[in-house]
Amino acid sequence: WKAFGLPGSAPKAVGIFANQPSPYKSKVVNVWKGALILVAAWLVLLVWTALFTSGKEVFRDRFVYHAAAAGEKSLVTPVFELTGRTCSVEVSLRTDLENDWAFFSMALINDDTGSAYDFGREVSFYSGRDSDGAWTEGGKNDRVIVPAVPSGRYYLRIEPEMESANARLRSVNYEVIVRRDVPVYGFFFLALPLLLIPALFVTFRAAGFEGARWQEGD
CATH class of the missing domain: 2.60.120.380 (Jelly Rolls)
Incomplete structure (x- = not known):
């Protein structure tokens, strides 16, 4: 912007460039790892409840x-x-x-x-x-x-x-x-979808980013 001698600062970027890295790529992997750990703990607690009641x-x-x-x-x-x-x-x-x-x-x-x-x-x-x-x-x-x-x-x-x-x-x-x-068991099956909400949210955000990038590429 300064190279062209224009006053002020450059406007914020709009849209997603075709080769712009996704800020969600690493987040998706990490959040699903956390979700799988929570689901494993949920399953252990469910089995424990069934066996010891x-x-x-x-x-x-x-x-x-x-x-x-x-x-x-x-x-x-x-x-x-x-x-x-x-x-x-x-x-x-x-x-x-x-x-x-x-x-x-x-x-x-x-x-x-x-x-x-x-x-x-x-x-x-x-x-x-x-x-x-x-x-x-x-x-x-x-x-x-x-x-x-x-x-x-x-x-x-x-x-x-x-x-x-x-x-x-x-x-x-x-x-x-x-x-x-x-x-x-009602509380268990109510809790299961709640455990997956963060992972699904980040996944949908990542999918939306990729979709917008493909549109820019077209």
């Missing part, structure tokens, strides 16, 4: 609920023991519902301290046949995972509810299963 069954029982029955609707289970470290607890429901629904209001209660974990689940299952063939909606079973439950003696309080219309015809047989130390 016991999923031990601590309680199982069957009950019947009649919507038209008079008196107290709720029930309490016998006390069961949760041993070992603080961990997740899974409460599963298995029903025989057919073209009906039921809501289960539940609480996992410590028998010694009275502390409670309240939760509820609506279970519904419908099926039929129309011009397109057989169809189903919903499911007969459900489950809930209560995280970080300390060891101790616990029981469940269960209060089912069904639609009041035609109550005398409505009932549900259901089974309750409690397991401790169950693996929770």
